[in-house]
Amino acid sequence: MIHLKVSHEKFSLFWVILSEQITDSEVTLLEKVDAMPAREWEEGLFEQFLEREQAGDFGSPELFRLAYQSELTRVSPNFDQLICLDQLPEITPYPHQLDTAKKVLNELHGRAILADEVGLGKTIEAGLILKEYLIRGLVKKVLILVPSSLVIQWVRELNQKFKITAWAQKSTYSWTDCDIVVSSIDTAKREQHREIVLAQDWDLVIVDEAHKLKNRKSKNWELINTLRKKYLLLLTATPVQNDMKELYNLITLLKPGQLGSQTDYSSTFMENKRLPKNRGELKEALSEVMIRNKRSEGGVQFTRRNVQSIMLDLNEDERNLYDEVTRFIKEQYEVLREQGRGNVLQLIGLQRQICSSPYAALVSLKAMMESEKTPSDIRDRVTQLYDLAGSIEAYTKVNKCIELIQQIDDKVIIFTEYRATQDFILYMLQQNGIKAVMFRGGFKKSKKDWMTELFKNRFQVLVATEAGGEGINLQFCHHVINFDLPWNPMRVEQRIGRVHRLGQTKDVHVYNLSTRGTIEEHIVSLLDEKITMFELVIGELDLILGNLRVGRQFDHDMMDLLVKGASRDELKSKFDELGEKLKEASIKV
């Protein structure tokens, strides 16, 4: 390595006069001098040359030529093109990703919120920008802050896809010794790390899931605000979750004052907490710091989605159980409403479980049986239901499910809401000689990866309780069975989104199982009609799902309507109302 010192040689008038470049008038010359950018001469190489000359230690003319030729690969021939693409033969970015990267580099001057909707590849965009800056020599020292469950994945993607040597933070030395460090924000702000992190000059800071910086009074926000950084990328699909001020706080990290002072912002751009005003102006101001690609805007071609609702008839035993349990719930629910207290959630749960499988209901029934709070007359009733549920011999849904899997003869994901149902399905699949793995909440990332590998390479079926699964890509699968249906249509969408997303090359088939004469029948028919509405706001899914209040209220309202024996139209208007709430919550600027 050759070490060079950089000296800042200021342009001097003295020198201009000496040079051959003196023009007619000294006045124009002086003006020119003012416009002249500073020059920085890298010093030291010529002195090395003199030493080598003394020693007679030279490279051959051929090596001299090769050196020049090799340096040409390290020349950025223009300001505004993405030269990194030549070095990334294994990546074929989508047009919107290329546009975004270019726009951040050329128009947003390297400080931006990447706010694409979920599934459009924000990390690819960030990777392209990082790679471009590295190749152009504008960035060397990089801090990447991501949720701890995604640290390893980021490191792996940067190394493998982008050929960027990035390191997962391991110790207090990582911050100083590694040029490119990936860490969780919680680690970085811990006492033993914080001072070291703050002492570095970061050429680029990337924050994934940046909505964690929405609160200006939080330690997270303060850390990013205090960091010394040149370029800054904030990645979030939900720049606003509950309050328009969150957006202001994010932008203050990037470009303080872009939206005026806080009072200006509130009066100019906020109708209320959730609704923007002067949208045109706001949009313009935001376009200088934020890029948001939406699925609905096209450009990204998704494969087709075929949804099939399969209506089943319960057998006599199952029918009997369903009716008994539903009657029990109705009675209890009304009692509770009159008294204004008691465990409504438990009843809502039971009503949903009984739609899923008798096994799922058994868990709740057992809990009620064993709870000391349950009055004795009710306990008898519950015990009776429990015995009834335990006595079922044939299972309509699971039989249909097995039949479907055998017909499909390809990878299938089965989603259910309940662990008990999941166990039951796994057991039944095993009995029928079908190889299956499972996912459930609380699995560590490594375990999920391992299960994904197994599913991809060796097993036909994945049975999952959890629709989220941050960072798990299952595009190699094209069939989804919804064994039971969440009442909230957005959760259905989120499930399907695991498979039907960017990178899926084939059409996706979705099978919704439901049983005639049950609540599920209502839900399924509403879904068939309304699913497109939810697809439109799909990008905001995580936003809404993160907002539990909306979700819970929806469950309560539905329960009310169902128990009251509301008409289909009433249920439908509830769905419409939810749709409206979503639209309001997602700011459409």
Next chain:
Amino acid sequence: MESNEQIQDFCRRYFQAVDAPILIDQPDFLQVELPRDIDKELTDRPFYWMYVEATGQNPANSVLSLSFAPGVEMEGVERIEFVTLGSFRLNKIIESVQKRGRFTRAYQTGAGTAGRALSPYLLATFKLSFVADRRRDEMVSYAVDLRSGQVFREAYGEIERLTLTDAPARTVTTSSPSLSLSEGYHIIRQAVEGDISALDHTWAEEANEHLAREREQLETYYESLCLVNADENKTDGEKEKKAAMYAAERELRIAELEWRCAPRIAIAPFHFGLLYLADGVLTGTAATGNRLST
């Protein structure tokens, strides 16, 4: 070096130049034996070599198998590396080339040189980088006749086409310089500075305007924070503390802004050569003001 062939050609020439025996040379494939000094530069395993040398072992030279197209397979060859721009191995080779090829002393040979006196020239190449929050580079080269002090611009292209050797042919003589290398370099630097100031600096003006706009935005923002602070219902101590905090933050933001957006031109000398050339070989180009477009 844009195509696979050009990358392969570059690697082949490198291995030949450093005397690494090429074992197989086929389309899209090279297999090469690495002498110890080259191995050390290309494989990044210092501890292995420390161990080998400390224990006085003499292991056989290792062999590198390089492919220049994806999916190349060779019978009986394991561990084939796919070499592309930006790949680890090519980066290592470039590092080695640049370590070994920064400085040369060479003599023109071939047609038209027999029996003539060769004159000394200093050749310098530079990478000019026009940097704000974006960056553009350009390679430029200058030669100076060390007898007359005459400057020849864009000399590298002409010199590259000549046949050069590292020892003078017996039939030629060399004339002595009247300028030292340092004096020659001083003349080149002046020429570089002069050419740069004659360039079109619209890019820098735009960068300065952008810088001023962002700076003004920052100033306004912090002024408004300070006004609000002064107006708040707090003790003077608290207000002072906050004002100090805002002032520090403002300084930081402005420093970051300058760091990111202030236009500057970095001039990095890339390599130097002491060349003995026949008179009239270099034609030289006059300083052309807008040679470097923006």
